[in-house]
Amino acid sequence: xxxxxxxxxxxxDTWTAGYGGDTALDLPSxxxxxxxxxxxAAQVQMIRIAFPSFADGRGFTIARQLRLSGYKGHIRAYxxxxxxxxxxxxxxxxxxxxxxxxxxxxxxxxxxxxRANWQQNDYQxxxxxxSPAAA
Amino acid sequence: xxxxxxxxxxxVTERNAQFRAQVERRIDGSLTEDEFKPLRLMNGLYLQLxxxxxxxxxxxGSLNSAQMNTLAxxxxxxDKGYGHxxxxxxxxxxWPKLSDVPDMLDALxxxxxxxxQTSGNTIRNVTSDHFAGAAADELEDPRPVAELIRQWSTDxxxxxxxxxxxxxxxxxATKDRAVLKAHDLAVRxxxxxxxxxxxxxxxGGGLGRTPMIGKVINDxxxxxxxxxxxxxxxxxxxxIGRRDNKYKARIKITVHEHGIDDIRARVDARFALIRPTFxxxxxxLLAEIKTHFxxxxxxxxxxxxxxxxxxxxxxxxxxxxxxxxxHRHADHAIVTISIKKHGATPGDxxxxxxxVMADLAAKFGYDELRISHEQNVILPHVHKSDLPAMxxxxxxxxxxTANIGLISDIIACPGMDYCALATARAIPVAEQIATxxxxxxxxxxxxxxxxxxxGCINACGHHHVAHIxxxxxxxxxxxxxxITLGGDATWSAAIGERAxxxxxxxxxxxxxxxxxxxxxxxxxxxxxxxxxxxxxxGMAPFKAALYPEAIKKVA
Numbered sequence: 001x002x003x004x005x006x007x008x009x010x011x012x013d014t015w016t017a018g019y020g021g022d023t024a025l026d027l028p029s030x031x032x033x034x035x036x037x038x039x040x041a042a043q044v045q046m047i048r049i050a051f052p053s054f055a056d057g058r059g060f061t062i063a064r065q066l067r068l069s070g071y072k073g074h075i076r077a078y079x080x081x082x083x084x085x086x087x088x089x090x091x092x093x094x095x096x097x098x099x100x101x102x103x104x105x106x107x108x109x110x111x112x113x114x115r116a117n118w119q120q121n122d123y124q125x126x127x128x129x130x131s132p133a134a135a
Numbered sequence: 136x137x138x139x140x141x142x143x144x145x146x147v148t149e150r151n152a153q154f155r156a157q158v159e160r161r162i163d164g165s166l167t168e169d170e171f172k173p174l175r176l177m178n179g180l181y182l183q184l185x186x187x188x189x190x191x192x193x194x195x196g197s198l199n200s201a202q203m204n205t206l207a208x209x210x211x212x213x214d215k216g217y218g219h220x221x222x223x224x225x226x227x228x229x230w231p232k233l234s235d236v237p238d239m240l241d242a243l244x245x246x247x248x249x250x251x252q253t254s255g256n257t258i259r260n261v262t263s264d265h266f267a268g269a270a271a272d273e274l275e276d277p278r279p280v281a282e283l284i285r286q287w288s289t290d291x292x293x294x295x296x297x298x299x300x301x302x303x304x305x306x307x308a309t310k311d312r313a314v315l316k317a318h319d320l321a322v323r324x325x326x327x328x329x330x331x332x333x334x335x336x337x338x339g340g341g342l343g344r345t346p347m348i349g350k351v352i353n354d355x356x357x358x359x360x361x362x363x364x365x366x367x368x369x370x371x372x373x374x375i376g377r378r379d380n381k382y383k384a385r386i387k388i389t390v391h392e393h394g395i396d397d398i399r400a401r402v403d404a405r406f407a408l409i410r411p412t413f414x415x416x417x418x419x420l421l422a423e424i425k426t427h428f429x430x431x432x433x434x435x436x437x438x439x440x441x442x443x444x445x446x447x448x449x450x451x452x453x454x455x456x457x458x459x460x461x462h463r464h465a466d467h468a469i470v471t472i473s474i475k476k477h478g479a480t481p482g483d484x485x486x487x488x489x490x491v492m493a494d495l496a497a498k499f500g501y502d503e504l505r506i507s508h509e510q511n512v513i514l515p516h517v518h519k520s521d522l523p524a525m526x527x528x529x530x531x532x533x534x535x536t537a538n539i540g541l542i543s544d545i546i547a548c549p550g551m552d553y554c555a556l557a558t559a560r561a562i563p564v565a566e567q568i569a570t571x572x573x574x575x576x577x578x579x580x581x582x583x584x585x586x587x588x589x590g591c592i593n594a595c596g597h598h599h600v601a602h603i604x605x606x607x608x609x610x611x612x613x614x615x616x617x618i619t620l621g622g623d624a625t626w627s628a629a630i631g632e633r634a635x636x637x638x639x640x641x642x643x644x645x646x647x648x649x650x651x652x653x654x655x656x657x658x659x660x661x662x663x664x665x666x667x668x669x670x671x672x673g674m675a676p677f678k679a680a681l682y683p684e685a686i687k688k689v690a
Contacts, residue, residue, distance in 0.1 A: 032375075034401075054170060055173060055256075057293075057296025057373065060295075060296070060373075061293055061373045061374045064370070065405075068408040068409065069408065082166070083165075084166075085296070088293075091292035106165055111160065120145075121142075121145055121150075122290075123146070123290060124287075124292065127286070127362060127413065127416060128413060128414065128416055129414050129415070129416030
């Protein structure tokens with residue numbers, strides 16, 4: 001089981017269609033966002049991007065490119081994302097973060113909720129007249 | 136000088152609270168050591184050879200007296216009474232306790248300072264011309280653009296966990312005093328043929344183990360396009376830059392492997408997506424930032440006291456000849472205070488010295504100071520009539536050394552005295568070279584000569600772009616120093632050429648002496664600098680002086 005982190009804290013996974021069909025994509029962190037956008041099918045509603053290590057920040061660029069290219073569906077960060085990266089993930093265009101129960105136990109809900117104010121203190125929003133970087 | 140607004144203050148306060156919590160979460164096990172490491176690094180905290188090191192940002196090297204006094208306070212209260220000015224115009228403290236660091240950051244925040252992104256795989260503290268706002272040869276003050284880039288890069292959500300660090304510099308003068316061509320990305324404020332001001336952008340410069348000179352990726356960028364363009368460059372690199380080998384991760388390697396034309400095409404495509412997200416708020420912000428950098432109202436008045444002291448006092452004259460630079464107002468001067476006293480650690484200043492410099496800036500310098508990448512402190516605006524009184528006070532505190540641009544004005548990395556990466560000592564070599572040439576009383580005769588020393592292949596001491604570069608390596612447990620000649624850190628940038636086999640620790644100072652002796656013998660006249668002579672005659676005569684045995688063998 002995994003834990004889904006949103007602005008309101010921990011919750012269960014509500015995406016029930018899995019990643020085997022044609023409505024969801026499960027992508028590694030070295031995905032080329034330019035090619036991804038070119039081939040993106042209209043029925044895709046969920047894109048999950050892997051963070052094999054929290055130090056691999058390529059996922060932030062992939063999510064942002066998806067948003068800039070007009071993708072309106074769900075984007076999820078999956079794997080080793082730490083609470084300190086929650087605001088970065090949200091600002092880059094992710095809707096939520098999927099973490100293991102082990103990580104959720106080590107970094108409990110309060111540590112993630114401490115970053116739920118990601119819309120505040122955001123230099124990027126200031127540079128862009130109020131909207132977050134990925135809007 | 137930039138003053139924090141409510142947004143900046145709230146941001147830094149929140150950030151410091153987050154870091155304080157991160158330290159506690161490391162202690163209670165919420166964060167593993169691996170997870171804590173990049174978080175402390177992006178807040179300026181390294182783990183060195185003997186202790187933690189805190190690197191405080193001095194954005195584009197500009198600060199006021201209250202900020203300098205706070206740097207003194209940090210040195211005294213939480214460190215060993217001194218700080219070390221760095222080649223990125225920052226200051227670092229070598230002995231802080233982890234538990235004290237959150238308090239140090241709070242003290243900095245009170246005067247509008249921080250340590251954010253002075254380390255880690257982030258966009259680092261932006262650097263600029265240390266004579267900005269005072270130099271006669273600049274198109275405009277580059278600091279507002281540097282401040283805009285500071286704000287844009289701070290906590291940028293896409294760029295906090297990149298493959299490697301990313302360094303940006305901004306220049307606006309005819310002369311390059313910010314080593315623009317050795318940066319991951321350089322912004323040069325220029326005018327085009329139509330008389331419009333814009334930006335020339337270079338990418339892929341860098342030193343380290345694979346030195347590269349930056350290449351022009353965009354010759355003229357309109358002003359409103361700057362942030363989206365830089366963002367596109369960093370975004371492309373964050374995606375395609377290599378992550379399999381940290382020594383091949385910098386953008387210089389990406390540019391080298393893909394070619395500048397391929398990178399330019401990728402950047403242009405991304406720019407098309409990113410540009411529309413900037414709707415002009417950044418330009419309003421830039422206009423507001425510019426109001427912070429309005430030049431002071433320069434006082435007028437005669438400069439007789441200066442003329443009298445210059446004629447009568449040879450010590451003052453020697454200092455004036457080396458440490459003053461031309462100001463855009465003829466009755467003012469740009470003063471460089473040498474933090475390179477002969478025999479002392481280059482770039483180290485005591486808390487007392489910091490306070491003296493802060494007081495002098497408040498009294499004579501319109502409350503402005505600068506840190507140079509050459510590890511000196513600058514008072515950018517001083518009326519010439521105040522110079523004799525100021526020089527007298529500098530001398531009293533060990534700050535009167537007249538050696539700017541001379542052989543003892545050495546850049547040296549901390550080397551094996553502090554750094555966990557170093558393979559050789561750098562500071563003692565710098566101290567010995569400075570002491571030796573001071574004894575010989577030759578350095579004013581030698582004239583402009585830049586020696587830069589790195590204690591390992593990562594080249595933090597900028598040895599690649601030194602006139603005489605020294606690289607300390609470890610050869611089977613013994614320090615060995617390689618010499619390069621002919622490097623250039625300015626707009627005519629060049630990577631120095633290796634002279635030959637390295638020298639032992641006790642051979643390196645005599646080797647430098649032989650190089651300098653050769654130069655003095657073969658220069659055309661006293662006005663031909665070392666670099667000019669090297670470019671005229673090449674390596675051969677210097678090689679002959681360095682390796683006389685090899686010549687004998689051939690004969």
